[in-house]
Amino acid sequence: MRTILIIDDDVAFTAKLKAQLSEAGYRVLNSTVLAHAERECARERPDLVLLEVRTEHDAGWEALPRLAAFQPVIVLSSAGLEEDVMRGFAAGAADYITKPYRTGELLARIQARMLSEAPVIAPTNPKTTVIEEMTPVSTSRRANDEETAEPVFMSEAEELALLRQSEQAPIRQLSESEQHASLGHRLRAERQRRHLTLVQIENDIKVRMYYLQAIEDEQWSLLPRGPAALGMIRAYAGYFGIDASAAEAEYRLRYQVEEKTPSFSFTVGNVNTRLPRRSPPRWLIVTLAIVLALAIAVGAIYYFDPAFFSQFIGG
Missing domain, CATH: 3.40.50.2300 (Response regulator)
Structure with a gap:
């Protein structure tokens, strides 16, 4: 071995x-x-x-x-x-x-x-004892x-040969250990069971091959941060109909990912209309805060000293 x-x-x-x-x-x-x-x-x-x-x-x-x-x-x-x-x-x-x-x-x-x-196996002499020593590899051999x-x-010809070989191979059933393995192991087992290459899956779900490999190896640090990584995990798991909720929860916990708040909907007749949640622009919030502060200040002055404004009006 x-x-x-x-x-x-x-x-x-x-x-x-x-x-x-x-x-x-x-x-x-x-x-x-x-x-x-x-x-x-x-x-x-x-x-x-x-x-x-x-x-x-x-x-x-x-x-x-x-x-x-x-x-x-x-x-x-x-x-x-x-x-x-x-x-x-x-x-x-x-x-x-x-x-x-x-x-x-x-x-x-x-x-x-x-x-x-x-x-290279050479004929041995039973009367001779050979002691092997570690010798550096020669320059010519290197x-x-x-x-x-x-x-x-891989060349294009090798990739095509691999695809043809995969199409001819029979599809096997997953073992019990593979069915209860972690998400990455299940995805790799399912892909190998169906004789698919990462190149084929990349073309189908439009997720880069090296990200698919990272998901299979559960190397989450190699994925882009944020909701994009969760989308890749969902897309790859959904390709084989596998529930990825546990892996998503682990990713959220590790990298503190919060997805966008969902939109709200209302019904008009029989039509369910969904509207996105939109926050007001920052400049509008600042303007309203300034106006509110000025109104409170003017009201307080008028309450404690009503004659303050009369002198400006009278003048």
Whole structure:
């Protein structure tokens, strides 16, 4: 069984990624501390490392060349600028994937990297004992890896092939655990059950693919703040007929989101007419307040000193 080491100090994200990789058939190790992760690499010799370079306040950038010297490293990071990607490859990364990512694409890239790193089995001599030592990857091998690296995005032909394969695959029933899972897990399970891609759903409900991925991973911080995020959650859940009220309540509680007050309606005959609630403009409120203050002041002066105004009138 192939071994993958995840290095990321986001504990919640690491737990979800570990579950996804374990379900795909990999032995998964994880570490939130870089020093411990490097010791784990020396002891366990993983086949692949998934590294978040922003671990320990961007200290992952310094660890990347050391880790890449002994095994292939895929950078899986929220640092997604062009200069970040170029810096990652320059430091020895075998591949670079930005968050949020497509789970199917990540698994495909891992599988491709595993195949490219498959060891050559040589005949062994029973009389000879071989002691393996950790040796840095040669420069020529690293250059080879960069030449054969998978493209960052799926090509149009690959996307069409995936769609054709999805149409031919049978639709399975959700397991009991999937039916009672959290919203993100249920949405991913329902999408995979129907063999749909995030691209298809984006075209149907007009919500960006990376927001859909964030909802599946329940990374609410990646969604835009306010009612727009609630609308995205409702749209994606409604696409599969799933009740999203619990996730909406959690989002409101976490980010203190208050939606606009509902409009009021009245009935004329048999027609229900709905009017929006409108607040008066600010300038009108200020003007009325000034006029009211002046009226109160004039009334008070007239009440306590009626002769005050008579001197102006008489003059």
